[in-house]
Amino acid sequence: MRFRPSLLLDVGARSMVPTLVLVSLYVLVVGHDEPGGGFIGGLLAGVALLVVFLAGGAAQVSRVLPIDPLTMVGAGMSVAVATSVAGMVLGAGLLDAGKLELDLAWIGKISVGSTLVFDAGVYLVVVGLVAMVLTRLGAREETAP
Amino acid sequence: MTSWPFLVVAAHFVGAAVLLAMPRRSRRAAVVVALAPMAAAVVMAALAAGAVIDGDPVTADISWLPALGVSLDVRFDALALIFTFAIAAIGMAIITYAAGYFAPEADLRRFLALLVGFAGAMMGIAITDNLFGLFVFWELTTVTSYLLVGFQDEKGSARAAALHAILTTSLGGLAMLGGFVLLFQAAGTATLSEIVASPPSGTTTTVALVLIFLGAFTKSAQAPFHFWLPGAMAAPTPASAYLHSATMVKAGVLLLLRLAPGFAATGVWTPVVLTVGLATMMIGAWRALRQTDLKLILAYGTVSQLGFMTALVGLGSPVMLHAALAVLVAHALFKSTLFLVVGAIDHQAGTRDIRVLSGLGRRLPWLALIAVLAAASMAGVAPLLGFATKEAAVAALLDEHAWIALAVISVASALTATYALRFVFGAFGTKPPSGEVDHVGPEVAAPGPTLWGPPALLGAAGLVFGIVPGAVDAVVSAAAPGGKLVLWPGWNLALGVSIAIIAAGVAIYAAPAALAHLQHRVAARLAALHVPSAEGSYRWLIDMLNRVADRVTGITQNGSLPVYIGVILITTLTVPAAAWIGAGGALPQLPPLGSAAEIALGVFVAVVAIAVLRAKRRLAAVILLGGVGYSIAGVFVLFGAPDLALTLLLVETVTVAVFAFVLGRLPRRFEEQPWRLGRAMRAGVALVVGGFVTAAALVTNGIRTAPPVADVYVELAPDAGGRNVVNVILTDFRALDTLGEITVIAAAAVGIGALVMRTRTQRRTDDVPDTAREAA
Numbered sequence: 066m067r068f069r070p071s072l073l074l075d076v077g078a079r080s081m082v083p084t085l086v087l088v089s090l091y092v093l094v095v096g097h098d099e100p101g102g103g104f105i106g107g108l109l110a111g112v113a114l115l116v117v118f119l120a121g122g123a124a125q126v127s128r129v130l131p132i133d134p135l136t137m138v139g140a141g142m143s144v145a146v147a148t149s150v151a152g153m154v155l156g157a158g159l160l161d162a163g164k165l166e167l168d169l170a171w172i173g174k175i176s177v178g179s180t181l182v183f184d185a186g187v188y189l190v191v192v193g194l195v196a197m198v199l200t201r202l203g204a205r206e207e208t209a210p
Numbered sequence: 211m212t213s214w215p216f217l218v219v220a221a222h223f224v225g226a227a228v229l230l231a232m233p234r235r236s237r238r239a240a241v242v243v244a245l246a247p248m249a250a251a252v253v254m255a256a257l258a259a260g261a262v263i264d265g266d267p268v269t270a271d272i273s274w275l276p277a278l279g280v281s282l283d284v285r286f287d288a289l290a291l292i293f294t295f296a297i298a299a300i301g302m303a304i305i306t307y308a309a310g311y312f313a314p315e316a317d318l319r320r321f322l323a324l325l326v327g328f329a330g331a332m333m334g335i336a337i338t339d340n341l342f343g344l345f346v347f348w349e350l351t352t353v354t355s356y357l358l359v360g361f362q363d364e365k366g367s368a369r370a371a372a373l374h375a376i377l378t379t380s381l382g383g384l385a386m387l388g389g390f391v392l393l394f395q396a397a398g399t400a401t402l403s404e405i406v407a408s409p410p411s412g413t414t415t416t417v418a419l420v421l422i423f424l425g426a427f428t429k430s431a432q433a434p435f436h437f438w439l440p441g442a443m444a445a446p447t448p449a450s451a452y453l454h455s456a457t458m459v460k461a462g463v464l465l466l467l468r469l470a471p472g473f474a475a476t477g478v479w480t481p482v483v484l485t486v487g488l489a490t491m492m493i494g495a496w497r498a499l500r501q502t503d504l505k506l507i508l509a510y511g512t513v514s515q516l517g518f519m520t521a522l523v524g525l526g527s528p529v530m531l532h533a534a535l536a537v538l539v540a541h542a543l544f545k546s547t548l549f550l551v552v553g554a555i556d557h558q559a560g561t562r563d564i565r566v567l568s569g570l571g572r573r574l575p576w577l578a579l580i581a582v583l584a585a586a587s588m589a590g591v592a593p594l595l596g597f598a599t600k601e602a603a604v605a606a607l608l609d610e611h612a613w614i615a616l617a618v619i620s621v622a623s624a625l626t627a628t629y630a631l632r633f634v635f636g637a638f639g640t641k642p643p644s645g646e647v648d649h650v651g652p653e654v655a656a657p658g659p660t661l662w663g664p665p666a667l668l669g670a671a672g673l674v675f676g677i678v679p680g681a682v683d684a685v686v687s688a689a690a691p692g693g694k695l696v697l698w699p700g701w702n703l704a705l706g707v708s709i710a711i712i713a714a715g716v717a718i719y720a721a722p723a724a725l726a727h728l729q730h731r732v733a734a735r736l737a738a739l740h741v742p743s744a745e746g747s748y749r750w751l752i753d754m755l756n757r758v759a760d761r762v763t764g765i766t767q768n769g770s771l772p773v774y775i776g777v778i779l780i781t782t783l784t785v786p787a788a789a790w791i792g793a794g795g796a797l798p799q800l801p802p803l804g805s806a807a808e809i810a811l812g813v814f815v816a817v818v819a820i821a822v823l824r825a826k827r828r829l830a831a832v833i834l835l836g837g838v839g840y841s842i843a844g845v846f847v848l849f850g851a852p853d854l855a856l857t858l859l860l861v862e863t864v865t866v867a868v869f870a871f872v873l874g875r876l877p878r879r880f881e882e883q884p885w886r887l888g889r890a891m892r893a894g895v896a897l898v899v900g901g902f903v904t905a906a907a908l909v910t911n912g913i914r915t916a917p918p919v920a921d922v923y924v925e926l927a928p929d930a931g932g933r934n935v936v937n938v939i940l941t942d943f944r945a946l947d948t949l950g951e952i953t954v955i956a957a958a959a960v961g962i963g964a965l966v967m968r969t970r971t972q973r974r975t976d977d978v979p980d981t982a983r984e985a986a
Contacts, residue, residue, distance in 0.1 A: 096934060096937045096941075097932035097933075097934055097937050097938065097941070098932055098933040098934050099933075099934060100852035100853045100856060100934060100936075101853070101856070101934070101937070102853065102934070102936070102937040102940060102941070103940075103941070104857055104940070105853065105856045105857055105860065108857065108860035108861065108864065109860060111860070111864055112860060112863055112864065115863070115864060115867050118867075119867075134959065135959060135960065135963050138955075138956045138959045138960070139956075141952065141956070142952065142953070142956050143227075145948075145949055145952060146949070149945065149946075149949060178932075180932070180937075180938075180941035180942050180945075181941075183941050183945060183948075184937070184940075184941050186952070187940075187941075187948060187952050190952040190955050190956055190959075191952075191955065193956075193959055194955050194956075194958060194959045195864060197959040197962045197963060198868055198962060201962050201963060201966040202868070202871060202962060202966065203871060204966075
């Protein structure tokens with residue numbers, strides 16, 4: 066599958082991708098109470114990358130990613146493992162959940178649960194995998210005969 | 211509840227993570243970060259020392275997987291104190307040394323990260339009182355040691371040596387885990403101190419002990435597994451000095467020391483442990499005499515000394531355990547000193563070959579003095595710590611009339627004195643000029659303070675503790691009461707034996723021709739008897755393993771997609787079907803007819819699925835397959851599961867897109883296949899499996915006996931702070947499962963990276979002409 070630029074896709078991607086990423090982050094954050102979470106959020110961001118891939122090819126995916134996909138996977142794993150172990154170091158059990166209540170004055174109260182941090186790790190791993198598929202396998206298919 | 215020893219261990223892992231995240235160039239900062247956790251460990255050990263020596267260990271239960279009875283049970287007793295102090299103090303010396311040892315372009319930060327991570331794992335072994343916690347730390351040392359041995363990963367020999375080390379030690383570790391499980395079953399507790407206080411007995415315990423021995427012997431390089439240790443000398447010298455002399459290889463002895471008070475009286479203990487220890491001590495000393503590489507002399511010497519400790523633990527009485535622990539402390543000091551001296555020589559002269567080095571003693575007298583101090587301690591010369599500890603061992607052996615052990619240990623100790631001389635004169639002596647090699651020596655530049663300072667400190671400690679053995683004795687006796695270390699034992703039989711040992715060692719050194727002749731004769735005799743060497747056996751085993759793996763892969767992985775899917779489907783069919791029939795074969799019950807929307811959607815799914823089969827073009831089939839997924843997502847929506855529906859929609863989208871990548875490589879249309887046996891069989895399998903899954907869904911719904919776990923989850927979710935039950939399950943109730951799943955995803959991502967990289971390098975090497983590749 067050779068990459069051929071398309072104006073229609075390019076313009077479409079420009080408006081779709083930021084929206085998709087924003088929605089994916091929203092879905093991640095509200096996941097504990099509303100439909101969503103790390104898996105779904107990560108997949109949504111993955112779909113955003115897919116749109117980038119269709120519009121600009123594998124090279125464009127690498128360009129829009131802030132870090133290397135494999136680093137992203139590693140970071141996600143580290144975050145998830147760290148939150149799992151944190152409970153143990155803080156005196157609870159492995160994978161025990163905790164919550165941090167923050168009072169942000171006029172914005173209102175928010176509470177950051179350790180589950181959200183754990184879910185953020187899941188999110189990163191999933192996005193990393195999709196990015197890996199697109200940048201490595203995708204690039205390979207582009208150069209294939 | 212948490213505790214200082216545990217936090218100190220955790221600090222090491224944090225330190226390692228910080229080091230890995232640091233930029234490569236900040237070497238000075240890296241050294242500081244690496245030293246910090248070890249300094250904390252030294253302070254913690256010093257503060258706790260008073261109470262611990264008085265027999266009041268620091269204990270804490272750190273819960274880990276309480277549901278499985280696995281916890282970390284910290285128990286900081288005198289034995290843990292000795293190890294923690296040695297690991298941290300020697301570790302600090304090694305880190306300082308490494309800063310001067312590594313060339314500016316080497317990745318010092320990665321080395322220090324591995325070293326600090328290793329130190330944390332090693333301390334974990336020392337302070338944990340739980341069998342399974344110990345196992346985890348044990349394997350962490352295996353992994354970090356693997357990475358350290360293979361640190362120069364551009365060298366094939368280093369990678370091979372690392373592989374050998376990890377294969378041997380993790381095989382032993384696996385056996386040990388089996389032993390731990392059996393011991394846990396027999397004792398009913400996983401807490402080491404409780405097991406040793408009231409040890410179980412019987413066949414299970416005996417089997418458990420033998421399996422645990424395997425773990426201890428492989429880790430501590432006991433015969434016939436000793437061979438990995440000399441190979442591990444491929445590690446950078448600071449790592450060898452730390453792991454392969456002072457700390458990791460002692461883990462096996464540590465485990466035996468922990469178990470001995472409870473199990474030394476067991477029938478299997480003394481015969482196995484003593485025999486292995488004595489054999490190892492002899493083999494190590496014997497082979498050390500043959501080496502010309504300074505580092506290999508020390509490596510075989512370490513094998514021998516580990517055999518010495520193991521043999522003493524094998525005898526098992528309190529006074530023997532005391533002597534073994536004392537020997538262990540002395541060895542950690544003198545052997546790390548000697549390794550660091552070798553590193554300094556290697557760094558300055560560029561060689562470790564005793565046939566090449568000449569006249570170094572005159573050029574570097576201070577380094578030579580440090581080496582002489584440490585080597586004298588190794589040979590057991592007064593007034594060094596090595597003398598006091600060996601004297602304690604000899605006196606104990608005489609007391610208990612352990613004549614055979616005494617004879618073997620005396621002979622091996624004489625050989626130890628010989629290779630100590632060989633080491634000192636080989637490294638620093640002046641050799642007569644020969645036509646074969648160009649000597650290196652007089653022109654060597656003096657090493658900087660980071661290269662001679664740490665070994666000087668460690669060597670001086672051997673002298674100070676030798677003169678004041680009471681300092682070491684206080685801690686050693688707190689850990690293993692029974693014996694006593696003294697500077698001057700008075701004129702007695704034990705002193706006579708010690709003097710005879712050293713005299714014999716010097717005599718053997720003075721007759722190199724006779725020794726070489728004897729070495730040759732023994733080697734020839736062993737070859738004639740076809741005694742397999744440890745190295746040869748290892749190679750044979752690995753070769754066999756590869757061949758069997760090849761064969762099995764050839765049979766099971768034939769590359770046919772229909773066969774793979776067929777196997778998966780038939781397994782899905784037969785296993786639950788057997789259970790169903792075994793349980794009486796309840797009949798499917800038809801559920802009440804659903805709403806109109808459900809029926810309509812069901813029909814739609816079926817129609818799209820049939821359309822997939824009828825599709826002529828691959829792209830159409832893939833898109834229709836995505837359509838099946840989308841419509842099933844619709845079913846989830848109808849049943850009020852928006853999370854599942856969303857996930858499925860997204861997964862289908864990504865899958866269809868990824869499918870599309872591959873389609874470019876395939877013909878656009880499916881080739882027409884005639885109705886032959888193969889196609890008929892595939893259709894048959896598909897229909898039977900599909901029918902069975904439908905039936906199973908209907909059956910299982912009708913025969914539920916326990917209340918569904920879902921109700922419990924729904925009830926508990928608000929307590930866990932979330933209204934979305936699915937997400938609460940994923941991130942809280944079943945978070946361990948999620949962790950497992952993302953690990954699989956991460957492994958897949960790494961796999962993609964490795965596969966694609968591989969094809970790239972292959973392409974690159976394919977481009978290079980043959981002649982150029984050979985030249986490279």
